[in-house]
Amino acid sequence: GVTAAGALSFALYFFLREDGELFWFKILGFLGPLVLTFAVIGFVGLLREARGAARRTAAVLGAVLLVLMVNAGAAREISETYEYATAALLELDAWDEHLPAGASVRIDVQPTGYQLWTWYMLDDRPVSASAPLVGFFPHPPVGLTGDFALVEAWAQPPPDAAGQAVLRNAGYAMYPLRPNGALDVSSQELVWPYTKINPNEGL
Numbered sequence: 719g720v721t722a723a724g725a726l727s728f729a730l731y732f733f734l735r736e737d738g739e740l741f742w743f744k745i746l747g748f749l750g751p752l753v754l755t756f757a758v759i760g761f762v763g764l765l766r767e768a769r770g771a772a773r774r775t776a777a778v779l780g781a782v783l784l785v786l787m788v789n790a791g792a793a794r795e796i797s798e799t800y801e802y803a804t805a806a807l808l809e810l811d812a813w814d815e816h817l818p819a820g821a822s823v824r825i826d827v828q829p830t831g832y833q834l835w836t837w838y839m840l841d842d843r844p845v846s847a848s849a850p851l852v853g854f855f856p857h858p859p860v861g862l863t864g865d866f867a868l869v870e871a872w873a874q875p876p877p878d879a880a881g882q883a884v885l886r887n888a889g890y891a892m893y894p895l896r897p898n899g900a901l902d903v904s905s906q907e908l909v910w911p912y913t914k915i916n917p918n919e920g921l
Contacts, residue, residue, distance in 0.1 A: 722756070725749040757784055803835060806889030810839035810868075813885050813892060817843065817866060822904035824848060824864035824895065826876055836868060836890070844904035856908035862900035867893050
């Protein structure tokens with residue numbers, strides 16, 4: 719009971735804070751199985767202590783209802799949850815072998831969680847991002863050029879592309895870039911501009 723109350727308190731704390739969604743979701747994710755365990759133990763106790771057919775039947779029906787609710791909730795969640803690290807995304811890890819040694823990549827992928835995975839898959843070479851996902855995780859330097867650019871497969875080629883894509887799969891395409899006069903700031907080190915955390919104001 720104390721553990722559940724503490725978890726709910728922390729979940730509420732993060733729920734009320736800006737950008738705390740990930741943390742309250744994780745807390746509730748760990749709390750859920752604990753609450754279900756309490757419920758199962760409670761129903762087992764009712765079954766053991768039930769006196770009379772009516773009470774025993776009510777306890778059995780309650781247990782069946784709990785199973786049906788858990789099954790319905792899990793089915794709904796699974797139907798609305800999609801593959802995050804897709805096969806096309808994981809394939810980027812092998813693209814490094816097809817690019818010249820030391821070549822830099824400007825990531826032109828939209829600033830979502832998928833962008834985080836793209837530079838993670840390309841961690842063996844210097845990268846930058848034209849529009850990095852900021853404010854939550856470290857990110858590549860903001861860059862305007864590079865030797866290559868990575869875009870979503872459905873997107874238009876970059877304006878400074880030097881020809882057709884040299885690598886392509888169902889999700890992404892890699893284009894060579896022509897020099898545009900900008901400084902290539904690509905790096906294997908990530909940018910984390912925050913130097914302190916204020917618990918009252920966030921990062």
